[in-house]
Amino acid sequence: MIPLRDSTPSNSFPLVTLTLIIINTWLFYHQVSLGPERMSQLVYTFGLVPAHVQDNLFGFLPFITSTFLHGSWLHVIGNMWILWLFGDNVEDKMGKGRFLLFYLICGFLAGLSHYFADPFSQLPVVGASGAVAGIMGAYFLMFKHASVLTFVPPFFLFNLPAWIYLGIWALSQLSAGLFQSGGQVAFWAHIGGFIAGMILYRFFLKEPRQNYY
Template sequence: MVIPVHDVNPVRRTPWVTYALIAANVAVFLSMPGMADSLTGAAGLARQCDLQAYLDHWAAVPQELIHHRMPRLVPTGEVGVGPHGPGCVVAAPGYDKSPELSVLTAMFLHGSWLHLLGNMLFLWIFGNNIEDRMGHLRFLLFYGVCGYAATYGFALFDAGSAAPLIGASGAIAGVLGAYLVLYPRARVWVLVPFLIFLPLRLPAWIVLGLWFVLQAFYSAGQGVAQAGTVAYVAHVVGFVAGMLLAWPLKPGTPPPPEPRGILFGRRTRRSW
């Protein structure tokens, strides 16, 4: 899997919405129970119960989205001792939850620093050009629509799941799909793990096409080691939604500049 680090595709205006989305995601992550100091690896039972209750309150749950009702019992965030030892206490929910609104709040929740930073890296690299092409408000609406499409697509695929669904990756997958449609020939600097991290400049259609193929492969039940924790179906649905929404903008999109004379980060001379 290649790691994108930069694209050669300048913008005409400051991508304020992209910056705001990144800032909001980071701020929400730092406010989640135990996430600010999760790099230390400390994760006691009390913190796990607190986080579980937080996610059940604010994350999107497929069962709730499809059946439009809350479960009878939810974690309270407290620790109790049962027949099998200490565990998280469950009780009737003491709050009202809108399943539709939970899709929006879930888009700003992340389960780890790696989850957060990976998503924000892709949004940072590819979001600015899509915002530049669409405009600030249309990009914000586009981002939300892709996030909703990805979440509901996953919920329809796994309607019986009671596991909280979190992360901005469905919406960001929509951004990647739009980038593939609008800027397939833009060059993207990537790091390829091959003994060392080898820097390469590849066309966006290769980088994003490979990303989509891997997501589709995993969503089909392959890659079992990761399939239990990553909503690959949501990535696929979000990506396709982004492609479809961006397609009408393709005819009027100017091509990105063609970089010349640069190979592996070093400027080269031409002989004429």
């Protein structure tokens, strides 16, 4: 299922959301420009490799730096599209500074979830999907009455309630995490980020908890 747009209008310019998209896109362009060998070195140095976390004093840094690296153009475009769809509304309700901190914390906790799920893995994990999952988790609870225009290949369009679309996505990640082992997709990072977003969002709101849309 591919989300095309949501029904929630934004009341302010999503500066942090747009800046994160620009930074992630520029960094991936820089990755590609390095060539395959140097790009691989970069991913192993700044990506999250669970087995290497305790190898040095700054082993915690990849939990953050890994969220700004990606594996392919499809990977970065997919993550940034979801961030654009849902991030503007969450940023609207949190404010710019709180939203950025929320994003980074969700990314860190997503990486931590992946680490505890497979602490001896030698495979590097990169991508903003854990942090973006945190945004999705916040949106899931904050905008229960919103809808998401969703494309279901090959040619179906559905206007789904946001909680159904995001609920299906979360259940698909949980199912994959439980029944698929190994592979390149860090499903437990997605799950961890989503849960972190649901739990923590209320502490970052500009105003007391309320029903939005």
